Amino acid sequence: MKSTWIIVLGIVVGAIVIGGQSFYPLLTSQNILNEPSGEVRLGDVYDEQLTTTVTITDADNKMPILRIMTDTDQITTDVKQKLSQMVKEANETLPAHEKMRLETTYFDTNVNIELTTEVTYHSQYQNKMKVTIDDIVLSHPADEQYHFAEATDMINTSAQKMDMLFHQQYSFFHKV
Known part of the structure; x- marks a missing residue:
């Protein structure tokens, strides 16, 4: 009788161990980022923020013309506002017949436009993690x-694509 209880107890413990191993990945694999360097476990995600940085530089002398970092859904508005301010400031020194408008003003130098979009996570296991x-x-x-207007249109198109990519692959709040 004693050996029967030992066998039964062994079967129950074995089932618990085997069953527990099956459920362990389900319990611990939530909110994992797959990065080129490997997986990063976030655990519970408390906050995630999508930001875009736009940097426009003079390609010849590497001097920055404009640099703005803000929420991706706000980047086009902020860039357009800054470019409009630049046009307004330039117009202050121009005669009336030479005044510029945002829609017709263009870069008169070689420029590089860099767009960097990042997600910042605050989570159970990663206090502040940025992923480009x-x-x-x-x-x-x-x-x-x-033209300045072409640049803002391109930035807007990129921001919309990044927002869609974020919600499809990088947001843990919108997954069901």
Whole structure:
């Protein structure tokens, strides 16, 4: 009788161990980022923020013309506002017949436009973790007459793509 109880107890303990091993990955694998360097376990995600940095530099002397970092859904508005301010300031010194508008003003130098989009996570296991989901540099020669309005349209298109990518692959709040 004693050996029967030992066998039964062994079967129960074995079932618990085997069953527990099956459920362990389900319990501990929540909110894992797959990075090129490996997996990063976030645990419970408390906050996630999608930001984009736009940097426009003079390609010849590497001097920054504009640098803005803000929430991705706000980046186009902020860049447009800053470019409009630049046009307004330039117009203060121009005669009336030479005044510029945002829609017709263009970069008169070789420029590089860099767009970097990152997600910052605050989570159970990672206090503040930044993950770059896109980083592109576009070059535009001066003879191309790349208009400010074209730049803001390109930034808007990129921001929309990054927002969609974020919600599809990087957001833990919107997964069901």
